[in-house]
Amino acid sequence: MNRFVLAAATAAALGACSASTEQAGLDIPAIEAGELSQTTMVDITRELSSDAFEGRMPGSPGEEKTVALLTERFQAAGLEPGNNGSWVQKVPLVEITGRDYAPLSIKGQGVNLSFQYQQDWVGVTYREEAATALADSELVFVGYGIVAPEKGWNDYAGIDMKGKTAVILVNDPDFATEGLEGPFNGKAMTYYGRWSYKYEEAARQGAAGAIIVHDTAPASYGWNVVESSWSGPQAYAQRGENAPPLTQMNAWVQKGVAEQIAKAAGKDLATLSAEAAKKGFKPMPLGLTVSTSFQSDIRTFESQNVIGILRGKTRPEEYVIHTAHWDHLGRCTPAPDGDDICNGAVDNATGTAALVALAEAHAKAGAPDRSLVFLAVTAEESGLLGAHYYAENPVFPLSQTVGGINMDAFLVGGTSKDVTAVGLGKSQLDEFLENALTADGRTVTPDPNPEAGYYYRSDHFAFAKRGVPFLYVDGGEDLAEGGREAGAALAAEYRDKRYHGPKDEFDENWDWSGVMADLQLFYRIGRMLAESASWPNWNEGDEFRAIRDQSCAAGAGCGS
Known part of the structure; x- marks a missing residue:
């Protein structure tokens, strides 16, 4: 994915500079211009x-x-x-194409929400199975979904995620920091902030599903990019023996959808997000369940x-x-x-x-x-x-x-x-x-x-x-x-x-x-x-x- 998906590059003057590096003994020969063909x-x-x-x-x-x-x-x-x-x-590779998507259904005491595929959410499975059915899976808000022992950080501390679905924020806990200082390098994203890591960690925790909350600023791209990239045929590496575990479904939801889910749970998404940015955050069961289903056409090649x-x-x-x-x-x-x-x-x-x-x-x-x-x-x-x-x-x-x-x-x-x-x-x-x-x-x-x-x-x-x-x-x-x-x-x-x-x-x-x-x-x-x-x-x-x-x-x- 190239850099130009981000919000337009700042027009403020950025002085040209270069970071210091170890220079001892580097042999850097002078090179004449090449004959390049336009x-x-x-x-x-x-x-x-x-x-x-x-x-x-x-x-x-x-x-x-x-x-x-x-x-x-x-x-x-x-x-x-x-x-x-x-x-x-x-x-x-294996190509998995989802079809016949049911709505994303959120239920709880007095709660019955339904969200439409592509408009409100997108989801895929990495499993080579013809049918996916996530049924009444308990929703758990796990903050940024990070387990980083070297930083003393564990967003899954004290919870058994087996059969449950993780609701996860995009990017790192300190992404809004102005500088580059912080437990996760401040505003500079680390690998813990990538969607790929978050899905992998949810699977390691035994989760049945993982749902990332899309937000344009911390994601650095709009919903249109998520919708176009995560619908239609999806290619993955074929899995060999002793492969890592997989969730049943990995998904994204629009931020507005996540706000409705939080409200249905008697909570506020902004407040939850602020708590998730603090060291010592503990996962929060939302008292709601999620269900959906879809079919998959599978092709290995x-x-x-x-x-x-x-x-x-x-x-x-x-x-x-x-x-x-x-x-x-x-x-x-x-x-x-x-x-x-x-x-x-x-x-x-x-x-x-x-x-x-x-x-x-x-x-x-x-x-x-x-x-x-x-x-x-x-x-x-x-x-x-x-x-x-x-x-x-x-x-x-x-x-x-x-x-x-x-x-x-x-x-x-x-x-x-x-x-x-x-x-x-x-x-x-x-x-x-x-x-x-x-x-x-x-x-x-x-x-x-x-x-x-x-x-x-x-x-x-x-x-x-x-x-x-x-x-x-x-x-x-x-x-x-x-x-x-x-x-x-x-x-x-x-x-x-x-x-x-x-x-x-x-x-x-x-x-x-x-x-x-x-x-x-x-x-x-x-x-x-x-x-x-x-x-x-x-x-x-x-x-x-x-x-x-x-x-x-x-x-x-x-x-x-």
Whole structure:
């Protein structure tokens, strides 16, 4: 999920800055500008986002066309197949499509509420079962649904959730904090604030159901995004033996629905939320039950990551990875004009095209010392499934992977004086970014919305959580024409009118100058890493530092 779903980027002046990093001994070579083709960017973005690709849903004919196109273009660029002679890595998935939804029924003494699917709530099951029936499950308000022993925090303390349904707030307890200080990093979201964690924890607690309360500000996206993303076919990784437990149903409800439920329980949602933000919060049974049912159509299939490699000339067993997800939502909720194809032109046909354009430029420049890997992953929209599968089953050992750059949606809107770095200050890769920006005469702006937790929401996270340093850099906030006000308007227009909807379509009138400038930056960084002798690490104290150190020691990699 890309950063532009957030509320429009603040127009207040954000001074360009960079966080301090460990600099001892870093080898950062100077790199000449690459020969990057705007024609490649335009042509591939146009083709991938055409109606012929039907929104690039994994397992669809659109996937077949996407994989064929990428294979052809990687080969023409001068890459070799990246998976032991194959261009693809098979990713086993299951597709579950819910249908025939009953209303969400809330009952109690003198209470009988009914809420309509999609309008008021959405829900899915991760279980491969044809029928789901949640019947008279006791509702329990569990605050933010967090169990964090290292912080002395347990929102499930003292309650047996077996057969019950958890009602959960989105984000972290201290998300409204102005600064970055607090038990959960203040306004900067942690992984505990992500919906994926909350559903996983509810399942670990034995809950039958989990319902997250949607609120636009802490979620950082509107109900329209939830409704379009959580209805229709849903892809998941196939579960193996000894898989973690699952709830029967995971759901979202509109905030207004949650307020009605709280009132029916004789409580106030705002008051409950304030109590949940305090350490020592205890779960609260609401004295109500929830019921619903739906059917599921189940299809198992294999999707594909596409992998190309430009072999290094002196250290080919050391790897620098570029990632982008090729998938999108397929057919989705129709626009008023009846268009039901979510074409995903910005998200992420642009990033997929960038993989090809970068591959072409690096191949033209000749092989660098280290190998460059170009990885187009599947099923990002379903929870980073392709990236997680690769990271769990790496073609190239993670201990021999120097680092990477992730590209998730180039918002096309002219040049900017800066770029926005998500996760700035986490690793020594910041130094490579700073050097590349200096070469291009640009600056870096820290993520203006750390509360949205974007570092945990795109494909690089699959690598970061396993220790591999990754950069996630978006387009700038400060446009050359119109400054930060224009940047905020551009982000707002995309978020409100196009993101995860049928109108994220290719436009022949787009100004690609800013995209090409950003692509030049990524070229320099990738080339710097591939020509460097250094192994950049996470900064001391970062959550991923210990994982990287252990990986390097266990795998006899990372330059050892």
